[in-house]
Amino acid sequence: MSLILTFLGKGGTGRTTIAIAAAKKLAAQGKRVLLAGQDGSPAFGFMVGAALSADPQQISPNLDVVQLQSTVLLERAWEELKAQEAKYLRSPFLKGVFGQELGILPGMDTALALNALREYDGSDRYDVIVYDGDGDQTTLRMLGMPEIASWYARRFRTVFTDSDFYRAVSPFIQPVAAAVLNVNWSGDLFSQPAAQEATGLLEQGKAAVANPQRVMAYVVTTEDEPAIATAKYLWGSAQQINLTVGGVIVNQAHEASAVSAEFAPLPISTVPRYSGQDWQPIIDALPNFAQPEPAPRPMAVNVAEKKVALFLPWFDKKEVKLTQYGPEVTVEVGDQRHNIPLPPELKGKQVTGAKFQDGYLIISF
Incomplete structure (x- = not known):
């Protein structure tokens, strides 16, 4: 299992710069690092200094980079869905639909990214996954997705099983399942293997987000007042999904004293402006992500x-x-x-x- 590290803050505060520098810092410490970028434009590859693809590639010792491409992720997820369908249905009906012809609906990008992070985390190839996402409420909703989906599943299961409709159809579930599916389902519909597997994944996701040893966020801001206000808002919002914020990184800072009072009791790190050539001054100024200072639990x-x-x-x-x-x-x-x-x-x-x-x-x- 990996530590998933992400950064929150207003656009233009240098979150991507901080994410790249953090990945380089952790790799230099001997950690096996994957830097995963949500930005599908050429800008991310330009900053990294490599031509990127939808598969991880090594750009330096201990450091792999991947550019999350929603269309490719959708194709792969669709193939897995069809494999699961074939596992449980004697006559799969999704086999005639191909992932390559599917479009990306609003909200699918983050869901696909979350699934990709889960798979990279489960691969045991990396000690740390640095995720460079949108860094706003979209990222928080993505990380909160297991809790939200779990709530929907839990509540609607209760409502459904308590309904007259479920009591009316439940006697027919087992014989219909035996006729259509290639497994013998009986008893509670929601206790079957497929449902239990999905529930287990959601519970694992919830537990990971709530554990600062598994998922950690840092807030990035500048000394600009709108950036500070946004950072404070995202800090408070992160608590809502039980996500620990480990500290504040003030980018392009002249002094930290003016910002420190705004974020107490979080530890503050100040980093200089990136010159476009030398990463080392930023790397040296970043906090020690491998051994973070204690932060208030949500x-x-x-x-x-x-x-x-x-x-x-x-x-x-x-x-x-x-x-x-x-x-x-x-x-x-x-x-x-x-x-x-x-x-x-x-x-x-x-x-x-x-x-x-x-x-x-x-x-x-």
Whole structure:
């Protein structure tokens, strides 16, 4: 398994420059590194200094680079989908549709990128995967996709199995499955191998995002006020998906003192402007990603006191909306809505109170 490292910040703050420098720094430390770029234009290859393709290629010792190309990823994912269909259906009907003729719908880019990162992570070829994505809410929604998809699957499974429709058709599921599928399905439809495999992947994704040893983000900003405001917003939004932000990188900085107060208690690193030739000054100024400084965790659970504390820096309490529908507790902050992954001891319990204190939303059950 790999550490997936990504960078958040306003466009134009130099996220790609920082991502490339971070990959070079980690490779120089002896880590096996994959730099994965979401930008499909020639600009990414120009900055890396190599002609890139949809497959990883080595550009220096310990450092591979891949340019994630959605059309190629879709073709490969479609072939895997057809293989899975053939595994469970006696007469597959997707075999006449070819991945090469499929177009990219809005939102598919990030889903395909997330699946590619999952596959590279599972290959055991890399110690670190540096992901250079959009660096905004799109990246956060991508990393939050396993939690969101898991919620949809969990809630709609409950609604479906409790419905009169499911009770009416459930006696016919086993004989129909035996007639159409090449496996003998019986019992709960959602406990079958395909459903269990999908659920397992979602749970692995959720656990990875919540573990700073597996997924970590850094906020990139300049001394420009709009860039600082965007960085603070993305820092707070990252907490919503349980993603740890390890620190702030101030690019093209003159001094860190003015920015430090805006991001306390995160560690601050200042890096000089990239000259277009020498990477070493930036590499030397970057934090030690292999051994990051302690950072506030997005969520802390105290089962004994029946409390959950969510760290939501730089959001005002008026921007925080807490709701509970049935067993689900949902927090809405800014443009991000998040269902809190409660431990078994607190699941299904009613919220008895909530308060916003020192950047933390403290929920009592």
